[in-house]
Amino acid sequence: xxxxxxxLFVTMLVSCGIKPADEPGATxxxxxxxxxxxxxxxxxxxxSPEEITDNVFKLVGKDFTVITAGKIxxxxxxxxxxxxxxxxxxxxxxxxxxxxxxxxLELIKQEHSYTMSYFPDEYKEQVLFFGSKTGKNTDxxxxxxxxxxxxxxxxxxxxxxxxxxxCKLTELTTVGPDDxxxxxxxxxxxxxxxxxxxxxxxxxxxxxxxxxxx
Numbered sequence: 001x002x003x004x005x006x007x008l009f010v011t012m013l014v015s016c017g018i019k020p021a022d023e024p025g026a027t028x029x030x031x032x033x034x035x036x037x038x039x040x041x042x043x044x045x046x047x048s049p050e051e052i053t054d055n056v057f058k059l060v061g062k063d064f065t066v067i068t069a070g071k072i073x074x075x076x077x078x079x080x081x082x083x084x085x086x087x088x089x090x091x092x093x094x095x096x097x098x099x100x101x102x103x104x105l106e107l108i109k110q111e112h113s114y115t116m117s118y119f120p121d122e123y124k125e126q127v128l129f130f131g132s133k134t135g136k137n138t139d140x141x142x143x144x145x146x147x148x149x150x151x152x153x154x155x156x157x158x159x160x161x162x163x164x165x166x167c168k169l170t171e172l173t174t175v176g177p178d179d180x181x182x183x184x185x186x187x188x189x190x191x192x193x194x195x196x197x198x199x200x201x202x203x204x205x206x207x208x209x210x211x212x213x214x
Contacts, residue, residue: 035159036147043159044211049085049092052210054163056085059118064127067096068156069107069114072148075156076141078104079131083116085165085207092207094167100174100198103136108203112169115151117161126160153209162213167205174199 035043059065060083068077083096094116098105108114119127126146133140141148147159157164176199177186193199 038159040149040151040159043213044164045214047210047212049165049207049210052085052163052165054118059163060084063118064124064131065096066117066119066127066130066158066161067098067104067108067114068117068158069104069111070156071111071154072150072156073141075148076104076107076135077130077144078102078135079127088170088204088206091170093170093204094165094207095202095204098201098203099192099196100201101196103134105201105203106136108169109172113153113155113208114167114169114205115155115157116165116167117157118163119158119160120162123160151209151211157211164209164211165207166209166211168208169203170206171202171204173202173204175202 054063061081065080065083066077067080068075070076078098080096080098083094085092085094087093088095096116104114123146126144129144130140135141148156149159150156151164151166153166155166175189177189177193180186180189189199
């Protein structure tokens with residue numbers, strides 16, 4: 001009788017679209033942990049830049065980068081989908097391509113440091129929200145449901161992130177239409193300039209820390 005009862009229970013789970021946890025391909029239910037109550041050290045562990053295993057084309061072009069600068073509560077985040085990782089001056093380095101009018105860029109220039117954070121897919125709506133409006137003249141940061149937290153070195157990121165790259169500003173370069181050799185590049189730069197009367201910036205940052213969720 002006990003065996004029949006167990007089989008009936010499993011059958012009910014499958015019929016409801018729930019796979020038993022030990023079945024191949026089953027999605028395990030997340031442990032009910034409120035990250036808002038957790039410390040930074042309990043949520044993340046430090047790794048070296050060489051240990052980052054993500055495909056950079058997916059990381060930047062599909063997952064999108066959340067760039068954050070400033071100290072809590074006077075911090076700001078933006079969404080970026082152009083940039084990359086590499087080596088500059090023999091140091092692991094990130095680069096991104098930002099509109100000159102970005103408020104986050106103002107804070108980067110003030111602080112000379114920032115974070116580039118990446119999130120699980122379940123937070124994609126919040127990631128895109130950071131790119132929907134400016135924080136210069138709105139309370140955008142109060143509208144997010146993500147939990148801001150400072151790293152041990154004092155930079156701002158979010159407890160819900162899965163990968164955090166801390167950067168020290170090393171170079172800020174202004175680009176112009178003459179720097180581009182494709183019609184698309186020249187057209188984009190000219191069009192963006194018409195809106196804010198200032199050309200885009202290339203931002204390079206030395207990687208000073210990398211954190212992944214535990």
